[in-house]
Amino acid sequence: MALEFFPHPAYDPDERLRHIESFLSLFSGRLATIATSDQSNLDTAPGGIATGLPAPPPFGGGGSGFVNGDVTGPDTNTTVSRLQGQTLTIGTPTTGDLIEWDGSAFVNTATLHGTLTLDDAVNLVVGTATGTQIGTGATQKLAFFGATPIVRPGATTDLRQALINLGLYTTGGASPLDLNGGTLTANQLTTPLFVINATGEVDASGSAGAVGDVLTSNGAGAAATWQAGGGGSLTGAVILAPAALDRNLIQPTNDAYHAAVIKAHSPTQTADWQQWRESDDSVAMAVGPQSGYNFSAPETAFTSLRAGIFDPPVTSNANQALYARMSQSAPGGSWICAFETSDAFGNLIAGVGLDLFTAGPDFYQPDSVSVSRIVADLAPAFVDNTSAVWRGQISIRARDFGGIRTGVTIEGTGTAPAIGFLGASAVVRPSSTTDLRQALIDLGLYTTGGASPLNLNSGTLTAGQITTGASFTVKSTGEIDANGSAGSSGNYLQSTGVGTSAAWAPFPATLSGDVILAPASSVRNVITPTGDFIPLRITGSVGQVNSLLIVEDSTQTAGLEVFSDGSAQLKLKNAVTAFPGAVWTLAHNSTGTPAANFGTIFEMAAGSSTAPTQSQLKMITVWVDATHASRKARTQFYAFDTTAREALRLEASGSAAMLGVLGAAAIARPSSYTLAGTATRTLPTVAGIDNLQPGSVYARQVDLAALEGVVRQLIVDLASTSGFGFLAAS
DSSP states (O other), X not given: OEEEEOOOTTOOHHHHHHHHHHHHTTOSSOOOEEXXXXXXXXXXXXXXXXXXXXXXXXXXXXXXXXXXXXXXXXXXXXXXXXXXXXXXXXXXXXXXXXXXXXXXXXEEESSOOSOOOOOTTOOOOOOSSSOOOSOXXXXXXXXXXXXXXXXXXXXXXXXXXXXHHHXXXXXXXXXXXXXXXXXXXXXXXXXXXXXXXXXXXXXXXXXOXXXXXXXXXXXXXXXXXXXXXXXXXXXXXXXXXXXXXXXXXXXXXXXXXXXXXXXXXXXTOOSOSEEEXXXXXXXXXXXXXOOSXXXXXXXXXXXBOGGGOBOOOSSTTOOOSOOOXXXXXXXXXXXXXXXXXXXXXXXXXXXXXXXXXXXXXXXXEEOTTSOEEEEEEEEEXXXXXXXXXXXXXXXXXXXXXXXXXXXXXXXXXSSSEEEXXXXXXXXXXXXXTSOHHHHHHHHTSSOOSSXXXXXXXXXXXXXXXXXXXXXXXXXXXXXXXXXXXXXXXXXXXXXXXXXXXXXXEOSSOOOOSOOOOOOSSTTOSOOOOSSSSOSOOOOOOTTOOSOXXXXXXXTXXXXXXXXXXXXXXXXXXXXXXXXXOOOOOOOOOOSSOOOTTOEEEEEXXXXXXXXXXXXXXXXXXXXXXXXXXXXXXEEEEEEESSSEEEEEEEEEOSSSEEEEETXXXXXXXXXXXXXXXXXXXXXXXXXXXXXXXXXXXXXXXXHHHHHHHHHHHHHHHHBXXXXXXXXXXX
16 A cells, blocks of 8 residues: 655645654554655645645644654654554665564565465556566475475476476366467377377377378378278378478387388389489489399398498398499489588588499588589509409599599509509519619609618618618718728728728728727637638737737736747736646647657747748657556657757656657666665775876776776666667667
């Protein structure tokens, strides 16, 4: 309820408030929204006071009085603090607030806490600009006609059930739906029996039909009936008028069901099974019996499975999944057929067409101005079409504005495949002994002519042999150049350091720097001549002072050293401290079985006045008995003049050493001498001889006889016949 108060010009503001208080006292427990208007909207009754308002109580007009009750304060600044004697507690109001009794006071609030009851004939009027929401969120609960409030029903809730849950529809019973001529659009319409009358009569005659039956219309005014699948007939044309691009789809309801089956009338059918026609009714494409081209009439043309796979049925001659044929004079260009993809606006994205003459695919796409261009193709052909030895070929070709570019050609040779790249003729795979560069040229992967570089990008080149021209260059850390020459026979390649070219040098020549041989095993660094050659020769330079050869240990205290004058020193070093060591051993071994007189010769020589290397001393060692268990050796020393002269002979007897001098046979040491008297080394004094007397002295005969035995035996022992050989034979 609204109250509008129009103040009289004669009333001051205080008088207006007193009129309001008097008016509000007429109401008990009711809310009032009071709106005032300014003087410009004043519509007064005669006398300047709104019709029906009580006269204001008399005030002096001077503003000096006080008021009490629901309105308090001086008459110049009054406050409405109560309604009907009840406290009025109002905070800062916001747009849309109401004044509500909360049980102890009147308060302003945006939420209505009590039940709002509208009397009969009272309407709820909403605005016409923005409108009014009942429930501002999907999770707020709402209900009608005493139903339990619920949140907004989900998108998959049955519409009838949603209305029932909201209280807008009564549960129970079969619910009709009258669209008053409107269109019902649904993914599926399910009824036990269905009736669709008017212009398109559908009745089904109270039956759901049998599996595979077809619902056949019998014309307007007659009920459609179910006919057994394949047993009935559909007369007239069936026209499908799609309302959008994706209409008139055939989609089975089960993975095990065929989407569509087109079946011939009989094994002898000659008409097409299916045709695609132009608007003028000319045939653009047809599928029908395979006859007249390597196939018999009863064979199925193709079975189309999902995902675009063509699967031929298992019959005696079903070796094509899809067969399409176009005569060379047929319209439509040079393709048997084409497959294309396009965007949502029908613009070409890409396509492939099968060439009319070769059946090879041409791949095409639109260029920058939407002109279709063949960008690549596969070109099959015969290399030789002779029936007995026919050979096929296929080329992969790219195209550009200038023509056709053959990239790869593959063909059969009768025994093996052949391939060629970049326009080259196809060849079989190169053999393992074909030059790699020539193999690449033959395959078309390398251009003939010119010197071909090879850069391994720091990789390793492994080869059994590297052959270059007259000069070769291997630079960087190991400089090799050879100065453009192949060298002469027997030359060696000598490096002169980093940054300079190596050159061929003849033997003998000078090797500068150390030559270090680091064997990787016990049999490395072996010098083996390729013929009857000297394996190793060390020759000193003119005026050589340093040694010619040194073979020594790391401490340089053991080994062999050959000095520049030809002398040598052999040094032995070991841990023995009280026993001699074998510094030098000369040995002679035989590939046969050694016997007596098998041995070793050691000879020393020197140059004479006219000839070098003349023998001076020879030492010969031989076996007297070569049998290992009873072996006995002999050593003979020879001195030389113009021939050898045996000077000394040493021999072992098996139990003792033996000695021979000046060519005499070696004998063992003699037994003790047998003396006539007592053995003595003092010559006896001869009686009767005065050694101081002048003249000849004569010894006595008896004294000389005492020395005879000793002298005789000594001569025998020293003689060459049976003694040591110090004396001539006697």
